[in-house]
Amino acid sequence: MNVQVSIDEALSAHGLIARGGFNFGPEENAPPGPSGMPARAAVLVGQAGASAWPHFLTWRERQPKDLRDPLDTWAREVIGAVASQVGARAVSPSDRPYMPFQQWAMRAEGLKPSPLGILMHPRYGLWHAYRGALLFDTETDTAAGEAAVHLCDTCVGKPCLKSCPVGAYSNAGFDHAACLGQVRSAISRRCMTLGCLDRNACPYGAPYRYPADMLAFHMTAFAA
Ligand code: B12
Ligand code: SF4
Ligand code: SF4
Numbered sequence: 001m002n003v004q005v006s007i008d009e010a011l012s013a014h015g016l017i018a019r020g021g022f023n024f025g026p027e028e029n030a031p032p033g034p035s036g037m038p039a040r041a042a043v044l045v046g047q048a049g050a051s052a053w054p055h056f057l058t059w060r061e062r063q064p065k066d067l068r069d070p071l072d073t074w075a076r077e078v079i080g081a082v083a084s085q086v087g088a089r090a091v092s093p094s095d096r097p098y099m100p101f102q103q104w105a106m107r108a109e110g111l112k113p114s115p116l117g118i119l120m121h122p123r124y125g126l127w128h129a130y131r132g133a134l135l136f137d138t139e140t141d142t143a144a145g146e147a148a149v150h151l152c153d154t155c156v157g158k159p160c161l162k163s164c165p166v167g168a169y170s171n172a173g174f175d176h177a178a179c180l181g182q183v184r185s186a187i188s189r190r191c192m193t194l195g196c197l198d199r200n201a202c203p204y205g206a207p208y209r210y211p212a213d214m215l216a217f218h219m220t221a222f223a224a
Contacts, residue, residue, distance in 0.1 A: 003086055003140060007043060010082040015052035016131060019044035020108030021142030031099060031135060034089040039135035043088070043142055044101075044108045045079055046130040048123075049208030069094070071221075079132035088134035101130050110145035114152050115161055116169050116198055122149045125205020126160075151204050159201040169198055183223045192219045 007018050021043035024030040033039035047053075056074050063070060072094045083090035093101045102119060105111060111119040118126045152158070161169055168179035183191045191197060195215030210218070 006086050007082065007134065010085050011045060011079075014078045014082075015055040016045055016047055016078070017051065018142075019046045019105060019128075019130065020145045021140060022104070022107045022144035023139045031091060032089065033135045033137040034083075034087060035137045037137065039089070040138050041136040041140040041142070042104055042108070043134045043136075043140065044105055044130055045082075045132045045134060046105075046128060048121075048128050049205075050210050050214055052131070053211070053214050071217075075131040079134070083134050086134065088136050091133050091135060093130050093132070099133075101133070104133065105130060107144050108142075110148040112148075112150045112152070114202070115158060115171075116196075117174055118199065120150060120152050121205065122151060123205065124208045125151075126199050126202050127205045127208035127210060159203070160198045163197040163201040165197070180223065183219060192216065192223065195219060 011017055021041060023041045024039060028038075030038040030040070030042075055078075056071060059074050059077075060070055063073075067073060072092060076090065076092050079090045079092075082088075091099060093099070102113070105119055106113075109121070111121055114120040114126060116126065119128075120126065121128050164179070164182075166175070166178045166182045168175045168182070193212070193216060194200060195210065195218070200209075
């Protein structure tokens, strides 16, 4: 059985994709694999643009209205099923303590962070996310990614740092409190309905931009 083909096929049924992988070094503090021993390899799972959104919405219709954290619940369910199929253990970006998903993603696909913290992908721009990872007891032949072209390096003017009404993103990092105050304020509903204005200002990855209902879903969760 070719594990990579099996993973790709199983994930595509849910609009999800494998986002590269890597092998853990022997000295690394890796999380447990399916056996409970430190994992030897990881394959990242995520979405490009809104690829998984219709699958999630169809599933959501069958769930109780007051279900908490529905997107995480859906992702754990479907990625957990894929993990069983391919002999892996599934983990979620929301599992506590937080696992270093962005560090893993940088390693797996050779990406670097944008000034917003979100990783910049050469094709998807800022419009992608991680929904889980598959951890294996043995090394896989999914090689760690080579450094990808980092579009932010040559971006003139960096419009992503100029659109936020409260300047929440800066060289000093992300001002979570200022952002939250703005998002929750009754004066400006723009971030709630249109999504983060700084993220929207990036010119790359336009075909992968999230649709309005998906943006609103994420902003509602962020502001809760
Ligand atoms: C806690 C958390 C937050 C917190 C605090 C972020 C912070 N300052 O660390 C808050 C609630 C503020 C937050 C916000 C957002 N987050 Co967040 N967050 C996380 C989470 C669950 C844990 C981060 C962590 O501590 N990891 C543990 C450390 C050890 O891992 P790490 O890889 O070294 O962590 C890196 C990140 O923390 C990153 N980082 C540091 N500061 C910031 C700030 C921002 C805004 C981001 C995106 C990343 C980031 O640098 C670290 C070193 O590489 C991760 C998932 C995960 N498990 O990593 C998502 C994650 C980093 N978030 C993500 C996203 C998309 C966002 C939002 C943009 C989306 C949203 N609407 O919720 C917002 C930004 C706000 C906005 N204006 O829209 C994505 C990034 C995906 C990508 N393409 O790169 C992740 C990976 C979740 C996912 N499912 O894909 N987030
Ligand atoms: S606007 Fe420019 S600097 Fe900002 S995320 Fe997009 S490419 Fe990177
Ligand atoms: S969501 Fe709105 S307030 Fe928060 S960083 Fe983006 S533009 Fe600024």
